[in-house]
Amino acid sequence: MPKKVIITCAVTGGLHTPTMSPYLPITPDEIAEAAIGAAKAGAAIIHLHARDPESGRPKQDPDLFLQFLPRIKQATGAVLNITTGGGLGMTLEERLRPAHRAKPEVCSLNMGTMNFCAFELAGKYDSWKHDWEKPYLESTRDLIYANTYAMLETIMVEVGQAHGTRFEFECFDLSHLEAVRYFAAKGLIKPPFLIQGIFGVMGGMGATIENLIHFHGVAQRLFGSDMEFSAFAVGRRQMHFLTVAAILGGSVRVGLEDSVYIGRGELATSNAQQVQKIRRIVEELGLEVASPDEARARLSLKGGDRVDF
Template sequence: MSGKVIITCAITGGIHTPTMSPHLPITPQEIATSAIEAAEAGAAIIHLHARDPETGRPRQDPDLFMQFLPRIKQSTDAVLNLTTGGGLGMTLDERLAPAHRAKPEVTSLNMGSMNFSVAQLARKFTEWKFDWEKSYVENSWSTIYPNSFDMIERIMVEVGQAYGTRFEFECYDLGHLYNLKQFVDRGLVEPPFFIQGVFGIAGGMGAELDNLMFFKQTADRLFGSDYRLSSFGIGKAQMGFLTMTALMGGNVRVGLEDSLYIGRGKLAKSNAEQVTKIRRIIEELGMEIATPAEAREVLGLKGGDKVGF
């Protein structure tokens, strides 16, 4: 894997709303098509949320996930990574329901409770396609995104130990690395650890390259050779952060969950467009992208034949 970079693509997420971009995948059909296109463009891992097909509101209904998971699996060899974060305001049982149904190779796992606000996005719009959007976005200013130690432990036991699922450890702050270290020391998770640094969300680490470097130095100190670094920057920080992460020997994540744009003021027309752009940057820097098989090997995954869909 020397010089090879794993590209993750986060297809739709649970933050952006239909008003913000006409290209955001909403229906199971749109999510499946966008995921397949991203895989064909070079994404080895596809990170997935679901939405109400009528309104676009984030939903963790396992039946919705099962409308696109089998199709993506049949059409690509990509690793399918399911969210356990879900959407703002969901209970942990709601957040875990798709993972219990699908028993995937990978799920996300947020490593700490935090202020998590996207309320600033509401100021950009005066008209909304759906009634739920404005309040959903604005209410993030007054809520806390809960990921307590007992919630994290439940996910590790009920999903990781029960199904052989591994995790994309989403770390929005430096302290989240130390949270993970507690569970590593207790033996609840085993290496290699796929650590995703998240930069630029209001309430987390700022999207500054100095923060990325210190984040990596801290992870190096805590986990040594037992982890694989990945990162992404929110919004306009996206491509710069990914380029720096690749130059530091890490892996990258793109997708309309993280940024709706492909350039300054220009909406991305698809997830594949973002994958294509970061792939071009990576290859022009003299590196190669990893295949799904190579990603499975380096992350120690159980394989696509051992999932529940």
Template structure:
């Protein structure tokens, strides 16, 4: 019998969707991002997917000065793989969004595989005007119904070619089935080399819904398009996080959790930290008979360049 591949757990520590008002556990200061990232790694996350935020207000940021205070601390204290987002902000240009990855040359970075409506405006209705901790939050959330998250073929090509000298492995974020075909086209023209790492994303308003049938459909489509030339993981937004992650692990896939994707640990109960979510999915995965990959095992599975070749 063939040996079963180990399950990689990614933790997305803070993101650019949720705001400080929505959960006291959401890290946004440099210290909190570093601390929660390290705790998530200790709990079993072999990949840390990182965004930056303004240290004072918690607003999403792609400024180099907002990444620099915590990246070296994380590298010095853990051997977890660092993945820097190129999503960053839904309103910035691709040049701005890829600048942190270009500057710090991580082992991995995210790559959104298509333009889409990307909205979280319904969250604004959960809060009264005087609930918001910072002035920027309400407008940021309410106005997301006007967002087009731009990731054109030209944008994807520019990001791929700019970051190619850095030998990063992309986390290809696919929010709908058409994004898989976009990725296949980009591979056919030589932008990305196999094995690619695909993050199937479910439950974002503007993307495919978080049903198990959709996971099966996305996996079947990827099998047809990529054969053995890909590895995959699942991100279930909000309440679908643990359900879809558990299902993915039993289908031979990997899982992503974290406060970027869901603020909750169970229905109606806010998570206390990123590490709590990592510990929960690790317990589920192991109880169901799978082994969790170490950082070095994740590097081998995904063919990463190694932590000694980053620039932070």
């Protein structure tokens, strides 16, 4: 039987800005409500960032995370996944503060240094809600998003081994798969590996189905049955990519972090709306959606009773 599809929902992220959508969750209350709605719609994993409640700027303040993490945990059985990527330009120490405080079941882990470009978005809007938004996006023209091997090892040891946290390995390139393989061979990480292929970010793999199929084949060759495969594309090709990922036997990720749209030119009014759409597609393909506890078993997670929130 095909594996059940694990739906992850990334509810706010650190790239889209408030001007891009009035539905982007900003405050802790909005993030909690968005996450709870996504979980009720069928997301087994909720991927979480925090933002400054006044400006909407990405912010890795553990106190902000602790305003929504317990509420989501109490209202849902979902696996809560905390970013270690944070926002553009943050130091590693800043990026890891929420993970050290909360000790979650899962953290995201970007597997390589790269150009992470969003400067083209800065030219798409004539006016901005906040004065930080346009410079923030324009800065990516000359910004290196650092995830060196030394940084990756630090995260694996200080978050993974110290807290019993497992990782969503975010792979924007084939070389990032090789990084996962390297650290697995060193014994710093152990299977099953949640491999998340990310397509369409300028500076990473392009959002073509040919790239997705090739990436899946390389990941399958490197990790075989040790892998839980998932993939998504940012922007307008989101649902197209997720459908193919599910057909390939993988899992999927939706959310306003990845696309603020639900269809051509139509803003998504909630994260739950995107979860509902991909769940409908998955089920119409004859596949089943995994529950949070089924996701925990597949990913060998420590359980929600062993987190610090």
